[in-house]
Amino acid sequence: MILTKQHRCLHSASCVCTKGHLTEEVIFLVFNHLNWNPKLIVALSCTCKWFDDLAKRVLWKEFCKTRAPKMMLDLHSNGSHIVDGNWSALGKLLIYCSGNNKNGLFNNIHIPGHFVYRTRFSRTSGKSFLLPHCRTDVLYVSDPCEHLDQGEEGDVGFFRGIFKSFATSKVRKMLISRSAPMHPTEVCPYCKAKLWNMLAAKMIPSSASCRLGAYEDCIEYYVCLNGHVLGICTLLPLSDTDEASEE
Ligand SMILES: [Zn+2]
Ligand SMILES: [Zn+2]
Incomplete structure (x- = not known):
């Protein structure tokens, strides 16, 4: 049997999606409609490995291009590219202030991270x-x-x-x-x-x-x-x- 991405999902311990009814195209259209809602992307990525892969390849990229189009064009111009998988990092950078944990990067300041x-x-x-x-x-x-x-x-x-x-x-x-x-x-x-x-x-x-x-x-x-x-x-x-x- 050929292992499709949906099937692979069955073998992930953290995954709750057991049927794989949705195709990438459907998810793309739904999230386009939701204006690439980042909290929803994060929430679903935590529950489904298949979705997480899709989010890293496609959804975060669309999110970045929608929220900061000029900056994304510039960051990727002249042969510059962002390594695959780093779209999610870039997306989070746009909307998440990481704060600081006690004993973290910056002294003893404790300020929890938050969405902006x-x-x-x-x-x-x-x-x-x-x-x-x-x-x-x-x-x-x-x-x-x-x-x-x-x-x-x-x-x-x-x-x-x-x-x-x-x-x-x-x-x-x-x-x-x-x-x-x-x-x-x-x-x-x-x-x-x-x-x-x-x-x-x-x-x-x-x-x-x-x-x-x-x-x-x-x-x-x-x-x-x-x-x-x-x-x-x-x-x-x-x-x-x-x-x-x-x-
Ligand atoms: Zn980094
Ligand atoms: Zn902040």
């Missing part, structure tokens, strides 16, 4: 996160996701991003030539790859904190082997004049 309704990613903003020598690299960085009044930490901002063609980027070359350390235990929340420490490599320019509206010595970020960026900063309070001008 919509985040703006900017290539211009990304330039501020690169040393002058590396500014020909293309990096998209989000606006900070603000978590206010986090005890001693004050106002915390998380930001995330992605490099275009990270494999051939100047940043990657420099990280390797400087023997930048990787985090010993934590991995990228989007693709599970190891993470380089940009602060330890002394590769965070002061323009980055300016861009975020953060204290200059209170910013750090990591880049994973696939070019996802994860960062944290302490945001400056609004000054009196800022508040006055808003009234």
